[in-house]
Amino acid sequence: xxxxxxxxxxxxxxxxxxxxxxxxxxxxxxxxxxxxxxxxxxxxxxxxxxxxxxxxxxxxxxxxxxxxxxxxxxxxxxxxxxxxxxxxxxxxxxxxxxxxxxxxxxxxxxxxxxxxxxxxxxxxxxxxxxxxxxxxxxxxxxxxxxxxxxxxxxxxxxxxxxxxxxxxxxxxxxxxxxxxxxxxxxxxxxxxxxxxxxxxxxxxxxxxxxxxxxxxxxxxxxxxxxxxxxxxxxxxxxxxxxxxxxxxxxxxxxxxxxxxxxxxxxxxxxxxxxxxxxxxxxxxxxxxxxxxxxxxxxxxxxxxxxxxxxxxxxxxxxxxxxxxxxxxxxxxxxxxxxxxxxxxxxxxxxxxxxxxxxxxxxxxxxxxxxxxxxxxxxxxxxxxxxxxxxxxxxxxxxxxxxxxxxxxxxxxxxxxxxxxxxxxxxxxxxxxxxxxxxxxxxxxxxxxxxxxxxxxxxxxxxxxxxxxxxxxxxxxxxxxxxxxxxxxxxxxxxxxxxxxxxxxxxxxxxxxxxxxxxxxxxxxxxxxxxxxxx
Numbered sequence: 351x352x353x354x355x356x357x358x359x360x361x362x363x364x365x366x367x368x369x370x371x372x373x374x375x376x377x378x379x380x381x382x383x384x385x386x387x388x389x390x391x392x393x394x395x396x397x398x399x400x401x402x403x404x405x406x407x408x409x410x411x412x413x414x415x416x417x418x419x420x421x422x423x424x425x426x427x428x429x430x431x432x433x434x435x436x437x438x439x440x441x442x443x444x445x446x447x448x449x450x451x452x453x454x455x456x457x458x459x460x461x462x463x464x465x466x467x468x469x470x471x472x473x474x475x476x477x478x479x480x481x482x483x484x485x486x487x488x489x490x491x492x493x494x495x496x497x498x499x500x501x502x503x504x505x506x507x508x509x510x511x512x513x514x515x516x517x518x519x520x521x522x523x524x525x526x527x528x529x530x531x532x533x534x535x536x537x538x539x540x541x542x543x544x545x546x547x548x549x550x551x552x553x554x555x556x557x558x559x560x561x562x563x564x565x566x567x568x569x570x571x572x573x574x575x576x577x578x579x580x581x582x583x584x585x586x587x588x589x590x591x592x593x594x595x596x597x598x599x600x601x602x603x604x605x606x607x608x609x610x611x612x613x614x615x616x617x618x619x620x621x622x623x624x625x626x627x628x629x630x631x632x633x634x635x636x637x638x639x640x641x642x643x644x645x646x647x648x649x650x651x652x653x654x655x656x657x658x659x660x661x662x663x664x665x666x667x668x669x670x671x672x673x674x675x676x677x678x679x680x681x682x683x684x685x686x687x688x689x690x691x692x693x694x695x696x697x698x699x700x701x702x703x704x705x706x707x708x709x710x711x712x713x714x715x716x717x718x719x720x721x722x723x724x725x726x727x728x729x730x731x732x733x734x735x736x737x738x739x740x741x742x743x744x745x746x747x748x749x750x751x752x753x754x755x756x757x758x759x760x761x762x763x764x765x766x767x768x769x770x771x772x773x774x775x776x777x778x779x780x781x782x783x784x785x786x787x788x789x790x791x792x793x794x795x796x797x798x799x800x801x802x803x804x805x806x807x808x809x810x811x812x813x814x815x816x817x818x819x820x821x822x823x824x825x826x827x828x829x830x831x832x833x834x835x836x837x838x839x840x841x842x843x844x845x846x847x848x849x850x851x852x853x854x855x856x857x858x859x860x861x862x863x864x865x866x867x868x869x870x871x872x873x874x875x876x877x878x879x880x881x882x883x884x
Contacts, residue, residue, distance in 0.1 A: 396482035400492055403483065406476040407496050410503045411570070413472060417465035417507075418641050418731055420652050421670060425458035426514045426869060430822035431835040432677045432813075436661070436669035437703055437855050444670065447869075450836070450860030454873035462514065463872050466507045471526055473504035478524040498552030502571040502579075505545030506639075506733075509583060512538050513824050516591065516868035519882060531881045539587055546583065550576040555614045566616060567637030567732070574608050574615030578638040578734055581605035581742045588749065589828025590867065601746035602757075605739050608638070609760070617736045619763060619773050624689035627710050628717050632730040638739060641731040649728075655718045656725040658711030660695075662702050668725065672705035673818060675841040675852055681814060685770035689714070690817050698844055704852045708818040737764055737815055741808050748805035755800075761808050762798045764815055769797050833862035 397403045417423055421444070427433055428447035435444040443458040452459065477500055483493055511518055517532040520541050533541075550573050557570040568575045584601035587594055612618055618635045625631045633640065643651040659667020673691060681687050692707040694715055712718065718727060740760040747757035767773040769781065777797040782790045799807060812825055826832045836858055844852045860866055876883045 395479055397479045400483070400488055400496070403476070403480050403493065403496050406479065407499050410469060410473060410476065410500060413465070413469045414503060414506070415641060415643065415649060417462070417469065418653075419643075419650070420461075421657070422458045422461045422465070423510075424653075424820035425456075425462060426452075427820035427823045429832075429836075430826060431674055431839060432817045432822045433820075434672050434674050434705060434856050436672070439661075439669060441670060445856055448856045450832075450858050450862060450866055452860075452869045454870040454876070456869075456872075459514070459869055460872040460874055463511070463875060466511045467521075469507040470504055470521060473500050473507070474522060474524050474526075476500050494552040495554050495557075498549045498554075498576075499571055501545045502549035502553065502576050505542050505549060505576075506579065508538065508545065509542045509579070512542065513586070514869050515871060518871070529879060529881055535592060539583065539592065542583055543580070546576050546580045550580070555611075556616050564633065565642075566633045566635050567640040567730070568616070569633070569640045569642040569730075571639055572615055574611060574617055575639040575734075577604050577608045578736075578739050581608065581739060581746070582734065585742055585746055586824065586828050588746070590830045590864070595749070598746045598750035599752075602743055602750055602752065605743035605746065606756075608736075608739050609743060612736065617739075619736055619740075619767060621767075621772070623686050623767055623770075624709075624714060626732070626735075627689065627713055629713065629727070629729060632728065636736045637730070637732040637734070638736050639733045641733055643728045643730055645726065645728040650726045651729050651731070652725060652727075653731075654711055654727045654729045655713060655720075658708050659720075660697070660700050660702060660705075660707070662700060665720075669703065671708060671711045671818070672703070672855075673708050674839060675704070675706060675844050675854065676839045677817070678706040679842055679844060681817065682768075684768060686768040686814065690814075698852065699847050703855055704844070704846065705855055710818045732819075735816075738812070738821075740764060741812050741815065745805050745808035745812075748803070748808065753804045757804060758800050761804065761811060764811055765797050765799070768811075768814065769795075771797065827867050830864065832867060836862055 397406065425444060426447055428435060428444045429450060434448055435441045437445070443456050446452045446456055477497065480493065480497060480500075484490070508520070512535070516535055518538060519530040520533040520538055521527065521530055522541075549571065553571055553573045553576055555574075556572050557568070559570065581601045581604040584597040584604060588597040588601065608615070608617065615638070616635055617638055620626055620631070620634050620636045626634065626636060633642070643649045653671075656666075657668045657670040658672070659665040659669075661667050661669040678691060681690065687693075688709075690709060692709045692712055692715070695707050697706050698704055709715075713727075713729070718724065718729075740763055744757045744761040747754060762776070763773040766775070766777060769777075771777060780796050782795065809825065809829065813822060816822065826835050839854050839858075841852045841854070846852065871882055
């Protein structure tokens with residue numbers, strides 16, 4: 351299905367509009383004045399057609415967008431050593447994660463819980479209502495593909511919750527059990543694995559309905575999307591707290607299959623790192639699963655632009671998402687650093703708070719407007735990038751004892767692009783390294799590496815590659831490195847105009863121990879069902 355640019359935009363608007371409306375129109379039983387014979391013979395509360403099932407699937411994508419529209423979706427990521435928030439104002443919920451003192455009454459915790467469980471519960475409804483469609487002479491391949499999307503979205507919702515809570519209930523019924531008990535983490539991960547494997551078996555290699563020259567990056571999940579998310583799951587599974595190291599080989603194997611079949615799925619690295627954050631490139635081949643937004647259809651994203659700027663004049667930003675000073679200082683110089691941070695802003699001499707500014711949040715200089723409702727954008731969320739698939743393959747291969755040339759090459763592709771070089775061309779000689787002012791740094795810089803601890807090199811590369819993308823906290827948890835990272839946050843060289851060394855804006859006031867890696871269940875949810883308190 352090939353769409354021109356205008357038709358593509360209309361299609362996206364229909365896709366987004368249906369996503370918002372279908373919850374009301376599809377999940378409630380209704381009948382036409384002239385009933386369809388097929389619907390007449392279906393069990394009660396069943397879909398009457400493939401079109402109804404597709405509307406239900408669009409509704410689930412709409413619920414995911416609703417969940418992801420604010421930073422609530424990623425609030426636990428403020429626990430990482432890359433992200434911080436404002437020391438005052440209305441940022442208390444983010445500061446709790448930032449300072450490792452998350453309370454069960456945290457509003458972001460509750461909001462995320464409710465939003466993700468709404469996706470899970472409605473996925474169960476869609477699966478239940480689709481059961482009768484198998485009884486009739488319909489396009490079963492199309493039905494399978496649509497159900498694959500349901501399993502993918504349910505698995506994603508379970509997984510996103512599991513990265514916040516160590517124990518949680520696993521509801522798989524049409525009507526949720528009000529007295530349900532928590533499942534163990536092993537049981538939760540087994541269910542996520544089952545959902546993603548079911549999705550992989552049913553999804554198409556590429557979803558043709560939203561795969562055009564203008565709409566790239568799997569705005570609807572395909573087989574590669576499911577495999578990529580599975581590889582991330584296995585990497586977490588091999589780490590804390592389950593520590594099933596056999597899953598490293600599973601992570602490597604699954605990531606490798608995505609790499610081998612990237613062309614079929616429409617995946618690859620983009621040539622220029624900075625282009626990922628440009629609004630014109632909000633659909634790109636590097637996103638293996640994209641949560642898509644569209645301002646003209648009223649589907650707007652509230653996580654970028656203004657929220658990343660300082661609140662003081664002349665910016666008038668919302669002081670929500672800043673970078674840690676020490677993280678900025680330690681970040682290797684080069685084109686990737688320039689694309690990650692707004693080094694044009696004199697953040698060291700801000701009055702309210704001296705914190706580096708993420709270009710990944712504000713957008714590159716001049717790319718997003720700073721007027722009107724500039725807290726609203728149509729920037730998409732790249733829920734997972736192909737760069738992560740490459741680094742999972744490199745790290746998991748090494749941790750499972752396989753340091754192959756292909757694993758090294760996966761790492762080196764990321765390193766080359768970070769240096770501003772073509773990612774597919776090997777670099778056999780050292781190159782000069784320049785600082786932010788273009789001055790050469792003494793010593794030789796080797797871009798390609800083929801010796802050393804591949805697993806640790808890949809782990810560290812993730813630190814820089816995904817800075818500010820809400821992933822670092824989960825990496826620190828799985829490798830049990832929270833204390834190592836967060837107890838070493840003091841600025842080393844950043845000073846104000848008076849020569850005063852800057853200090854950490856939000857010092858840690860909670861435990862950095864293993865007992866504080868996961869957030870409590872929301873108190874309001876436990877009050878409704880005391881069985882969840884264990």
